[in-house]
Amino acid sequence: MSHISTDKNKLLTRVRKVKGQSLALEKSLEGEPDCMQVLQQISAIKGAVNGLMKEVLEGHVREHLGAADITQQQRQAEVEQVITILKSYLK
Template identity: 75%
Template sequence: MAHTVTDRKKLLNRVKRIKGQSIALENTLENEPDCMAVLQQVAAIKGAVNGLMKEVLEGHLREHLGAEDLSKDQRLEEVEQVISILKSYLK
């Protein structure tokens, strides 16, 4: 996946932010957690993961499905793979 290689630094920064948010949530839960603080952290993590998914998915669609050299069968296979991932992600 060339787009994940060219955007590696940006994607890794997003992952590091998600990691930091997860650690903050863990720390909150280890203390005497306030419900609102927990909810806020969970919402932040979800938003960060959604942003990461959007970036990778957009790159994949542009680079792979947008490729002009794909045969019809290859394009259909790519579409099915993306649909499968989206179904799993959106459960």
């Protein structure tokens, strides 16, 4: 069973947190919000997304890159995929 399936409830909780924070930001922007409130909400959303990325990435590294039964070639391909994702994420 994959780490995504195993951690599904925890990951869904994080996604729902991001969704709730995004909706709160949208609602706030529909009114006349204070700049600091908007900045705080954006910061909270970023933190929630970073936490989600950390959880999924850690599970992937442990399950896929840490697997003893994969070849060096498979491991290298996994590493390249993770690097590509991280470069995209960190833009």
